[in-house]
Amino acid sequence: MIHIANKANCCGCSACVQRCPQHCITLHEDTEGFLYPEVNMEACVDCGLCEKVCPWTGRSDALQPLQTLAVRNPKEEERLASSSGGVFVALAHSVIEKGGVVFGAVFDEQWEVKHTYAEKMEGIRPMMGCKYLQSRIGNCYLEAEKFLRQGREVLFTGTPCQIAGLHRFLQKDYPNLLSADFLCHGVPSPGIWRKYLDETLGRNRGKAPLLSKALFPFLKRTPPITGINFRDKRIYGWKNYCFTVYGQSASGSQRKANVVSMIHGKNTFMRGFLYDIYLRPSCYRCKCKNGVSHSDLTLADYWGINELMPDFDDDKGVSLLLLNTRKGLEVFQSLHMEARPSNLDDARQFNGGFKEEIEISSRRETFYQLIGNGWGVINAVEKCLNDPMYKRLIRRMIRKIETIRRHLST
Ligand SMILES: Cc1cc2nc3c(=O)[nH]c(=O)nc-3n(C[C@H](O)[C@H](O)[C@H](O)COP(=O)(O)OP(=O)(O)OC[C@H]3O[C@@H](n4cnc5c(N)ncnc54)[C@H](O)[C@@H]3O)c2cc1C
Ligand code: SF4
Ligand code: SF4
Ligand code: SF4
Structure with missing residues (x-):
């Protein structure tokens, strides 16, 4: 049965x-705010199925993309409401039109993120746009399997590890399944997001957190949140996207008012x-990246498009699209999108989402130590990011020495 000796070996799918x-x-949340599986040994019959379906213990061979494209959704409203070029919503349309089911990530009532499914276009809107924290998959693989067995078309979208987990869970190729992942920078901690929301917006639990007191001194508490957009392009465009939180207007009407809106580089959670x-x-x-998930399509931001194809960039969002399978290729050809052929190596140099390995910043350890000592998220992030260079270098050297010592002692 699975046993998580090293947390780096579990993506939480x-x-x-x-x-x-x-x-x-x-699943249980750890002190860093991520979910990990725990086995009740008394009930376990040692069948080995959990290991068989784990994308981390059994790695699949990587698929090479058949085509690389720069893509824009011709419906401007849909593109503006999407994080990149609006490929997801076009795929969702085509599946819903055929009576199919679409799985994706939405905010729940606590403004945390979970996976769910939609059978109508009304259910697709909340799935649009990136939510920068790990979504809880819940029973979505089981639900997708049920729809697939009924013969319905299913579009399943998620991080590469969620798509890898789905394919290993199913253990079979379904012709009626279309899967789409995206280039993935990584997922932030849901526990830290919860703490950040409590700290900044109080999440309408009747508290008046520090930041909201400063922003709304005339209110007893912050207005109820009515929307969160991690990738708001309507203010400064796609490249300078904003982090925006909407709330009820101060008069109490349901009309949307911006509670927070700032360029991503200035928002502490995004930093x-x-x-x-x-x-x-x-x-x-x-x-699970770079073809290992066996997704039919991989969606991404086409960063660098302004240099590679400046006449295709209007700063409203361009997608980089990798068509990994024949099924992905055929579905995309039926969508009527604005598309230009592109070169994978050109695109790769502008996008960190291709990287399989990133350095574990020494700031991570410091951050969690501060949180453990009762610091708030904002203060802890700012402290880590504003430390003088010499302190960061010393911490990095200590970590390197510790790693070498660990290697030598094993
Ligand atoms: C955590 C995260 C990291 C990313 N890192 C990169 C990167 O490094 N480089 C890059 O080019 N692109 C990255 N992306 C993807 C990219 O920004 C767009 O989401 C993608 O290009 C799709 O854009 P779209 O315009 O077609 O549709 P959109 O409407 O923007 O896409 C929404 C899709 O994303 C899914 N989704 C949203 N949030 C989550 C979540 N938390 N977990 C699982 N699925 C989610 C929805 O289910 C839906 O399928 C990342 C996305 C996320 C959520
Ligand atoms: S019963 Fe089977 S699947 Fe469940 S924990 Fe035990 S070995 Fe894993
Ligand atoms: S199947 Fe997913 S959640 Fe379970 S151990 Fe493997 S990676 Fe972790
Ligand atoms: S980088 Fe993305 S795909 Fe890889 S483990 Fe993290 S969330 Fe999953």
Whole structure:
């Protein structure tokens, strides 16, 4: 049975949890805010199924993309509401039109992120746009399997490890399954996001957190959140995207008002994410990227398009699209998107999402130590990012010496 001796070896896809015939694996949140499986040994019958479906213990061969494209959704409204060029919503349309089911990530009522499915276009809107934290898969693999067995078309979208987990969970190729992952920088901790929300917006639990007191001194508490957009392009464009939180207007009407809106580089949660301070441990040595997940399509931002094809860039979002299988290619050809052929190596140099290994920043350890000592997220991130260079170098050297010592002693 699975045993997580090293947390870097579990991406939290929950394939094991959903496949266990004894229902004896449950997920528990650790002190860093990520979910890990735990086995109830008394109920386990040692059937080995959990190991068989784990994308981390059994790695698949990588697929090479058949085509690389720069893509824009011709419907401007859809493109503006998407993080990149709006490929996801076009794929979703085509599946829903055929009576199919689409799986993707949405905010839940606590503004955390979970996977769910939609059978109508109304359910697709909440899936649009990146949510920069790990989504909980719940029972979505089981639900997808049920729809596939009924013969319905299924589009399943998620991180490369979630798609790898799905394929290993199913253990069979379904002609009616279309899977799409994206280039993945890594997923931030849901526990840290929860803490950040509590700290900044109080999540309407009647508290008046420090930041909201400063922003809304005339209010007893922050207005109820009505929307969160990690990739708001409507203010400064796609490249200078903003982190925006919407709330009820101060008069209490349901009309949307911006509670927070700032360029991503100025928002503390986004800074902590982009400096890799609270990614899941598995993200620093990812085993599911670059074709390993066996997704039919890989979606991404086409960073660098302004240099490679400036006449195709209007700063409203361009997708980099990798068509990995014949099925992906055929579905894409039916979509009527604006597309230009592109070169994978050209695109690769502009996008960190291709990297399978990233350095575990010494700031990560410091950050979690500070959080453990009762610091808030904002102060802890700012402290880590504003440390003088010499302190960071010393910490890095200590970590290197520790790693060498560990290697020598094993
Ligand atoms: C955590 C994360 C890291 C990313 N890192 C990179 C990167 O390094 N480089 C890059 O080019 N692109 C990255 N992307 C993907 C990219 O920004 C776009 O989401 C993708 O190109 C699709 O854009 P779109 O315009 O077609 O559709 P959109 O409407 O923007 O895409 C929404 C799709 O993303 C899925 N999704 C959203 N949030 C999550 C989540 N938390 N977990 C699982 N699925 C989710 C939805 O289910 C839906 O399928 C990342 C996305 C996420 C969520
Ligand atoms: S070995 Fe079988 S019964 Fe035991 S935890 Fe794994 S899947 Fe469940
Ligand atoms: S990677 Fe997925 S299947 Fe493997 S142990 Fe972790 S949650 Fe279970
Ligand atoms: S970087 Fe890898 S392990 Fe981390 S979320 Fe993305 S696909 Fe999963």
